[in-house]
Amino acid sequence: MRIAQVCPRYYPDIGGVETHVKEISERLVKRGFEVEVICTDPAGQLPKHEKINGVTVTRFKSFAPGDAYYFAPQIYFYLRKYNYNIIHAHSYHALPALFAALAKNRCRFIFTPHYHREGHTLFRNLLHKPYKIIGSKIFEKADKVICVSEYEKQNIISDFSVPVGKIKKIPNGLHLGEFAKIKSKKHSREKILLYVGRLEEYKGVQHIIKALPHMQDFKLKVIGKGHYEYNLRKLAEELTVSKHINWYKNITREEMLQHYASADVFLMLSTHEAYGITVAEALTAGVPCIVATGSALDEFVDGKRCIGIDNPITTDKLIKVIQQIKNINQDNADIKNLPFQDWNDVTDKLIEVYRGAP
DSSP: EEEEESSOOOSOOOOOOHHOOOOOHHHHHHHEEEEEEEEEOTTTTTTSEEETTTTTEEEOOOTTHHHHHHHHHHHHEEEEEEEEEEEEEEEETHHHHHHHHHOOOEEEEEEEEEOOOSSSSSSHHHHHHHHHHHHHHHHHOEEOOOOEEEEHHHHHHHHOOOOOGGGOOOOOEEEEEHHHOOOOOOOOSEEEEESSSSOOGGGGHHHHHHHGGGGGGGEEEEEEETTTTHHHHHHHHHOOOGEEEEEOOOOOOHHHHHHHHHEEEEEEESSSSSSOHHHHHHTTTTOOOOEESSSEEEEEEEEEEEEOOOSSOOOHHHHHHHHHEEEOTTTOGGGSSOOEEEEHOOOOOOOEEEEEEE
């Protein structure tokens, strides 16, 4: 079976969609499938063609103002040129999925929208209404729509009137085995706040930085990159807390796991998410989490391992919740009791969808 995975960006870029596509693609290759990831590279700095862990990667130059849209009509013509058994498109919020839907011929078309209903900026949010007319075509073309959370599923049913029978919910997975091996390396004198993800305003990292002047015994680790990094660093300088922040990007998986192991509190204050892979990873690593409510992140909140904080987020409100959760000891959290599945299980379910299972 020849499978085309179509997404806005791919490894070494990081993010929820990028992680999702990488994990399933590499496992599909190990199961004997031929997988090609077709994506974009706005900067034109990555190889146009390469093979990563058995996965063929094809990248096209795209127009992506503000790291958005990823306009690359070449994807449509490329998909029409070659024969695939499955075209699996990812992310409603970028144009490659639309080009993939329009390119559908006789093959089976699967769509994982990673839909969170809102745009990442006010301008992009305004564009959502006219784009919905076009974006609806992706759902119409899809033979199956895969949702990664109940929140996403209900939004899609509500916003696009997609029949329930056309939707399959398959939450994201984790490397459960690798988390069972890591050991906590928390510091006794200083507490570590951790954020992992893209650096965009809607992710809420600025709220953590604003709280730092009032928490002298805390340091913040920020892992990720994005166009909002300049604003965050400038804010840190204005508040004279730069020395309390460590910035990381392009780190190895092993380094990432060690950062989880050293953290006392993980924060994801995003205003909209379709899932939240890094929150699931932090919880599995035994790190107490604080998340903003109002999106799929609500599904992690249990009041013990994970505490929700309502929008609008204020400094006083955030400090209070951090003080509340920082002393929770989850070093010996039983992974078996967490409601997460391994990426291998995700791949098994995905193969069933590819083969036409309801």
